[in-house]
Amino acid sequence: MSALLLETRQLDKHYGGLHVTRSVSLQLHAGDRLALIGPNGAGKTTLVNQISGTVAPSAGSVWLAGEDVTRRSQAQRVRAGLARTFQITTLAPHLPVQRQIELALFEREGLTGRAWRSIDGYPVLASEAQALLRGLGLGEHAGWPTERLAYGEQRLVELALALALRPRVLLLDEPMAGVPQGEGTRLLAALAALPKELAVLIIEHDMDLVFRFAQRIVVLAEGAVLADGTPEAIRSDPRVRAAYLGQ
């Protein structure tokens, strides 16, 4: 069994009387490809927000590589090896693409407190950023402001930012959301080429992608885990078919 990297223990989040997640327990090991699916409003993004540290859980705990990080800040969790992408693109629209990647690299290397040497004075990191962009087919656009990229390419930059942090656990919140059909191929290829040892939790509505990408699927309904199993088991689970697939 590979190393346990991420664990949630009975995560609970409620806003007054509204329960968004109910006692959700998950485990993610190195190399895992886990998909989190469920109808809209099932609590998927709230769960990811609790794991990444932007929302404090009402009860339960989050563990990263055997350490309880429930009370740790988002920044501390990133340093502990957790990276995420967002459902809606949150890139800086006016910064050149390469600068965005460099931002992640500066942050990873603990350099964003440095206030004197020029950003052009870090050639090793600049080369790393360019190599990362070339690997995703964006090398020619390194100097472009991010807003000039096609939406599918912006989603690729989102992924590149997360990968630049060299995470051990990656949370992907609907990476294909809003990507036009023709632009999805490169993104799919990039997802397929993610480092093998990386533990990935993906939220996605595109069922083709989910069943192709995931080794395990967790189904969330009304904030609670409805089913947890292999794609084959989930596909044939009558509860899932009733609650989610509408059959």
Next chain:
Amino acid sequence: MSTDSSAPRVAPAWRAPLVVIAIGSIAWWALPDQLGLLTRIAITALFVLSLDLVVGIAGLATLGHAALFGAGAYAAGLFALKASGEPLIGLAVGAGAGALLALASGAFLLRYHGFTFLMLTVAVAQIAASLAQKARDWTGGDDGLSGFTMGPLLGRFAFDLEGRTAALYAIAVLALGLYVARRVVDSPFGLAVRGIHESRARMAALGTPVLRRLLAMYTLAGALAGAAGALSAQTNAIVGLDSLSFALSAEALVMLILGGAGRLHGALIGAVVFTLLHHTAASINPYHWLFIIGAALMVVVLLPPQKAWGWLRSRLGTKA
């Protein structure tokens, strides 16, 4: 160094300050009757530059920036009155006072965003102005702080009646301030603050300590605003309550928008254009000069820059 031609590059930090020194020196030499105006422009430009770090770079709209200017002005004035007339130490004291007030108020203010932040900056500046008015023994209250004289700059250059030393001093400090601002903005720290401006959630997800970075930039802006205030105190030999006024904060914001926020040199252009317009229009019609400023502001705000550049290029006969 990377050789990729598609890679973004930043301009050398010394370039813009050198232009400031060159233009400032020419103006100083060519316009000996306007040295007071030149000094005022340089001080205003330094103040608006510091505002650009907060508004244009960090993306925090403030209407209380005069509090930092006033803190520097009163600190430098008091230092000259009670301790020493040495200008450079006084300048450092002013910059320190601005930075200290920015650090103390920023630690509280920066927890808020948008309109709440904007209103709280107004409140802090009003409190500072009110305190300065009440503390008559220290600040001179409504009469202003005066009665101090400045020693010679670097022990050699006395502040003369024509304002020759004052103008060169202000231009040199502006150039230095611009150099520091340029270096900081083009550093990894500056890039992170620009990232926070454009996408706070994304920067937090990258692990950036958002509040700490903003506070550091706010403190630097406070130091530059404080230095501008100190220059004003030293070259005018008086500090009035207007150095803490809401009008000063608002005018600086107008200048910044006029010149273009977020680029540093825009702050300088805005300060020059506004102060010259003010000076010229007020001498033609002292009551209605604000009309001209208002019209200029409307043109800048309503006319998209691309359209303006396109029009300019077509007039000049070059391809867009």
